[in-house]
Amino acid sequence: MTNLVEMRGIEKRFPGVHALKNVQFDLRPGEVHALMGENGAGKSTLMKIMSGIYARDGGDMFVDGKPAAPDGPRAAQNLGIGIIHQELSLMNDLTAAQNVLIGREPRRRFGRLDEPALNAKTAEIFTSLNLAMDPRTMVSTQTIARQQLIEIAKALSYEPRVLIMDEPTAALNDAEIRELFRVIEKLKSEGVGIVYISHRMDEIKRIADRVTILRDGAYIDTLQAADTPLSKIIQLMVGREVTQTAPDIPDTSDNAVALEVRGLSRGKDVRDVSFNVRKGEILGLSGLMGAGRTEVARIIFGADPHDTGEILVSGQPVDIRSPQMAVQAGIGYLSEDRKHFGLAVDMTVRANIAMADLTQFTSRTGVLDEAAMKRTADQYINQLGIRTPSDTQEVRLLSGGNQQKVVIAKWLLRDCDVLIFDEPTRGIDVGAKSEIYALLEELAAQGRAIIVISSELPEILRLSHRIAVMCEGRLTGILPREGATQEEIMKLATQTENLADKTKETTQ
Amino acid sequence: MTAIPNVNKQSALGKLFAGGAFQKILAFASLIILLIGFSLASPNFMQTSNMIAILQATSVNGVLAIAATLVIITGGIDLSVGTLMTFTAVMTGVVLTNLGMPLPIGVVTGIATGAFCGFISGTLVAKMKIPPFIATLGMMLILKGLSLVISGTRPIYFNDTPGFDLISRGSLIGEVFPAVPIPNGVLILFLVAAAASYILSRTVLGRYCFALGSNEEAVRLSGVNTDNWKIAIYTLAGAIVGVAGLIIASRLNSAQPALGLGYELEAIAAVVIGGTSLSGGRGTILGTLIGALIMAVLLNGLRILSVAQEWQTVVTGAIIILAVYADNVRRRKGN
Ligand SMILES: Nc1ncnc2c1ncn2[C@@H]1O[C@H](COP(=O)(O)OP(=O)(O)OP(=O)(O)O)[C@@H](O)[C@H]1O
Ligand SMILES: [Mg+2]
Numbered sequence: 001m002t003n004l005v006e007m008r009g010i011e012k013r014f015p016g017v018h019a020l021k022n023v024q025f026d027l028r029p030g031e032v033h034a035l036m037g038e039n040g041a042g043k044s045t046l047m048k049i050m051s052g053i054y055a056r057d058g059g060d061m062f063v064d065g066k067p068a069a070p071d072g073p074r075a076a077q078n079l080g081i082g083i084i085h086q087e088l089s090l091m092n093d094l095t096a097a098q099n100v101l102i103g104r105e106p107r108r109r110f111g112r113l114d115e116p117a118l119n120a121k122t123a124e125i126f127t128s129l130n131l132a133m134d135p136r137t138m139v140s141t142q143t144i145a146r147q148q149l150i151e152i153a154k155a156l157s158y159e160p161r162v163l164i165m166d167e168p169t170a171a172l173n174d175a176e177i178r179e180l181f182r183v184i185e186k187l188k189s190e191g192v193g194i195v196y197i198s199h200r201m202d203e204i205k206r207i208a209d210r211v212t213i214l215r216d217g218a219y220i221d222t223l224q225a226a227d228t229p230l231s232k233i234i235q236l237m238v239g240r241e242v243t244q245t246a247p248d249i250p251d252t253s254d255n256a257v258a259l260e261v262r263g264l265s266r267g268k269d270v271r272d273v274s275f276n277v278r279k280g281e282i283l284g285l286s287g288l289m290g291a292g293r294t295e296v297a298r299i300i301f302g303a304d305p306h307d308t309g310e311i312l313v314s315g316q317p318v319d320i321r322s323p324q325m326a327v328q329a330g331i332g333y334l335s336e337d338r339k340h341f342g343l344a345v346d347m348t349v350r351a352n353i354a355m356a357d358l359t360q361f362t363s364r365t366g367v368l369d370e371a372a373m374k375r376t377a378d379q380y381i382n383q384l385g386i387r388t389p390s391d392t393q394e395v396r397l398l399s400g401g402n403q404q405k406v407v408i409a410k411w412l413l414r415d416c417d418v419l420i421f422d423e424p425t426r427g428i429d430v431g432a433k434s435e436i437y438a439l440l441e442e443l444a445a446q447g448r449a450i451i452v453i454s455s456e457l458p459e460i461l462r463l464s465h466r467i468a469v470m471c472e473g474r475l476t477g478i479l480p481r482e483g484a485t486q487e488e489i490m491k492l493a494t495q496t497e498n499l500a501d502k503t504k505e506t507t508q
Numbered sequence: 509m510t511a512i513p514n515v516n517k518q519s520a521l522g523k524l525f526a527g528g529a530f531q532k533i534l535a536f537a538s539l540i541i542l543l544i545g546f547s548l549a550s551p552n553f554m555q556t557s558n559m560i561a562i563l564q565a566t567s568v569n570g571v572l573a574i575a576a577t578l579v580i581i582t583g584g585i586d587l588s589v590g591t592l593m594t595f596t597a598v599m600t601g602v603v604l605t606n607l608g609m610p611l612p613i614g615v616v617t618g619i620a621t622g623a624f625c626g627f628i629s630g631t632l633v634a635k636m637k638i639p640p641f642i643a644t645l646g647m648m649l650i651l652k653g654l655s656l657v658i659s660g661t662r663p664i665y666f667n668d669t670p671g672f673d674l675i676s677r678g679s680l681i682g683e684v685f686p687a688v689p690i691p692n693g694v695l696i697l698f699l700v701a702a703a704a705s706y707i708l709s710r711t712v713l714g715r716y717c718f719a720l721g722s723n724e725e726a727v728r729l730s731g732v733n734t735d736n737w738k739i740a741i742y743t744l745a746g747a748i749v750g751v752a753g754l755i756i757a758s759r760l761n762s763a764q765p766a767l768g769l770g771y772e773l774e775a776i777a778a779v780v781i782g783g784t785s786l787s788g789g790r791g792t793i794l795g796t797l798i799g800a801l802i803m804a805v806l807l808n809g810l811r812i813l814s815v816a817q818e819w820q821t822v823v824t825g826a827i828i829i830l831a832v833y834a835d836n837v838r839r840r841k842g843n
Contacts, residue, residue, distance in 0.1 A: 053729065074731035089729050091722035093789035094715075102719060103732040111712045154730075 002065045004029050004162055004193040005050060005081070011058030012045055012217075014397070016389035019045045023059070023219045025212055027162060027193040032184060034196045034204050034225065036237055037214035038429040039401025040387035043197050044086055046214070047164045050195075051083040052076035063162075074103075082160030084151055086167045086197075086400055086427070090139050097122035097135035100154045125153045130179055144171045144337065145289050152180065156187075163187065164195040167400070169203065170427050173289040173455060181207055199401070199429050200456070201230050213237055238431040247441060249465050249481055255279040257315065258449035259331070259418045261300065264309035269295040271473040273309070277418065277449040282440060284464025285453045287493045292473040293453045294336060297420045301333035302326040313418070332416035334407055336423040336453070342407040345396035349388055349406055350377040352395050356410040380409035385435060401428040408436065412443075419443065420451040425459060437463055457486045471495050534834055535782055535798045539805065546809035553812055560690060562801070562808045567676070567693040568593075568759070570800040571752040572771055573778035574704045575745040577796045580779055581708070582741055583721040583788025584633060584640035588625070588647035589749050590771030594764070595651040596621045596753030601664030601763035604672065611669055618757075619750035625651065626746015630739035652769060659765040666761050676758035693755045697797075700751055705793040707744070717741055721788025777824065778803055781831040802827070 005027040012020040048054045052070030070076040106117035122135035208225040213236045260276035277283045298304040302320040354373040377391040384405045467479045469492035477492040547554040579586040599621040604614035632643035666672040682689030708714035716737040782799030784791025
C-alpha cells in the first residue's frame, strides 16, 4: 500500500530556532496517526509544511508517491490536504455558513452569491457532524467550543483525503469529543488519513493507530499505538520519566479563609453560588462547558457585574467593580482565552511578563529599567521552562503551550493572594503540565489560595484539595478530594434543575 | 406562561440591535430629530428647494463616503479619495476640453482614471504590504501634485462640451415628475449607493470585503487569494471616486485642481457616523448614506440659522465623537 503522504529529511529554520531537524513522517489511508511532542517540539510547524503554509528548507515530500511541494493553502487543498489549525482562524463578523465555505461560495453569474445554497450546503455538513446550529448564526456569538466545531465543519467541507487536526479537542467537552471521534471513525472507514495532534494523552489510546514522536525538532520514533504503553510515549516525548502521582493533600482546615463568595448571582449564568477558599488551598471548579465557571471567575475578578451576592477577601466584604480593583484586593485571574485577554502577542516575551506590574521596573523619573525587566523575564523563562530563543522573541512566534506559560509568568509576578486559573493547562504538554501542577502546589504551599477551573477531570482530581462542581449556573456540590471519583463529579455536573426538582419530589 | 412572549420580544429586539444596527437606528433618529429641530427653528428650512439643496450638497461627499466605506470594511483606510476625485476631474477636463473628445469618452476617462489609481493603491497595500494609511497618504499627495502639474494650476472649464453640466445639474426625475426636480447628481448618488449595497451583500467581492476586515489571516489560510481581492476592492472604490469627480466637475462646470484636500476626512466622518467600524468587518452603505445626510443637514441648518462657518466645523467634530461614543456605550451594555 503506498502512503498517502510521505515526508523525509524535513528541515525548517526560523530566526534563532532550528524548528525541524531531519524529520520524517508518513501517513497511510484510513489511519489515525498521532503526532506527539512537547510544546515547541515542532508539531504544528511540520503540519504547516505539509499543508503548504510554510515552505520547507530541506527534505522531500511525496503525495501518492509523487513529489509534491504545495506552495499555499490552495495548492494543498488541490492535493486533498486539509488542516484544522491550532489557533482558531474564523472570521468573527461572518456567519457560520459564510465561514465554512469561504473561498468556495456557491455563485450565480457575475460573481453573485447564492446564499440559500450556501446555507443548505453548510446545514448538510452540520447534520453529518450531528451539530445543531443554524448556518446563519454569527460566529462571534458562539462559545470557543462551538467555534471549534465550525472550524471542523469547514475542514470537512473540502472533503480532504488527508486531514490534519492540530489540537481539535482543546476546547471541547466530553460529549463533543465523542462526537468528533465518531466523525473520525467515519472518515477512517472512507479511507481518509488523519494526522492527530493532542496533549490529552488518554485520547491517543482511544483513536490513534500509530504514534510519531518529536522532541526538540528531532524525529524520535514511530510506534504502534496499541502495543505501546502511555508511559513509554511520555518518556520519549520528554526525554525523562515524569511522575504522575499527586502529592498528599495538606491539611488547610485551620487556615484563614482567603476568599469567600455568598449568594453570587448574575442573570441565568450564575445563580446563588456560595463557596470559600482557604489560604494554602487549591479549590477545583469543575463542570461542563457553559456551566458558569468562567462567569463566576469573571465576576470575582470584576470583569463582569453581578446582580446580587457578596465577595469577601480575608473576611472583609469588598466591592470589586473592575479588574483593577480586584488586583488591588489581591485577586488574579488567568483567562482561558489567552490570545484575547492574556497577551500582547506582537510584543516580546520580556515586555509581556513585565507588563503585569510595570511599577516594579519604573524609576522615579518614569523611565523603564530594561535590565531589571530582562532579569525577571529570564528568571521566569528558567523557572517555567519557557521554550524561546531569548526574552526578546515576539510572543506570537512561540508555540501555543509556551504562550500559556508566559501568561502564567505574568501573574506570578503580580504576587496575588488569590489566584484563579481558568483552564491553565489547555494546550500544554504532559511534561509542562506536571511542572505547572508543581508550580500551583508550590504557590499554595506559600499560603496563597488557588482556584483552578478545568474541564479535564483527571486534572481536577490530581490537583484540587476540594472540588466544587457547577451545573447550569448553580453550584451542585463540593467534594473532598479523598474518595472523589470522575463518576461522582459527572453526576453533579449533569444535575440539571429539572433533575434536582424530581429528586426532591421523590424524596419528599 | 406569561413570561414566554416576553422572552420572544426580547430576542427579537436583540436581533434588531445586533450587528451595528443600533447605531444605524440612532443615526437615523438623529437625522429625523435634526430635520424637525431645524424646521421648527426656521420656516425656510423645510422648503423643497432647501431640501434639494441639502441632497445636492450630499451627493459628492456621499459618493466619496461610499468608496471609503468599502475600503474601511476591509480594515483599511483611504486618505486619497479627495485628491483622487480632483485628479479624475482634471483628466476628464484634459480629454474633453484640451483634446476635444466627445462627452462619453470624458465620462469613461474619469471613471477609468479613478479605477486605475485605486488599483495602484490596492497593489501598494496588498502586494507591497504598505499600511493603507501610508499608501493612501502617499497617493493623496502624489495626486494633488499631479492635478496641479497637468492642469498647469489653472481650472479647466467645460464650456466646449455642451451637456456636461447636466450630469450633475440636470434633472431626469424632474422631467417626469416636475414637482420633485431632484438633480441628476443626487440620482447618481442613490444609484451608486444601491449598486454598492448590492455588491456588499450579494456578491463574492462584498463577502471578501467583510471577511478581510474580520480576519485576513484566516481568509488567506482558507486558500483565498486575499491580495487580488483586496486590489479589486480598492479598484472599485477608485472607480466610485471617479463618479464623484464627474459630479463635482459638472456642478462647477470646471475641474478645479486646487480643490480636494479635506474631502477625504469628511467622507470618513460620514462613514463613522453611519456606524461602520474603523477596525473593519462591519458596516453598511445605508449607514454611510445617513451619515453623509446628517453632515449636510447640519451644515445647511446651521447656515440657515446664521451660525458662523467656524462653529459648523466644531459641531461636525463633536458629532463624530458622539456617534462613536454612543455605539461604544451600547456595546458595553450589550456584553
Ligand atoms: N513563524 C515562526 N517564527 C519563529 N519561530 C517559530 C515560528 N513558528 C514556530 N516557531 C518556533 O518553532 C518551534 C516549534 O513550534 P511549533 O509551533 O511547531 O510547536 P508545537 O510542537 O506545535 O508546540 P505546541 O504543542 O505548543 O503547539 C518553537 O520553538 C516555536 O517557537
Ligand atoms: Mg502546535
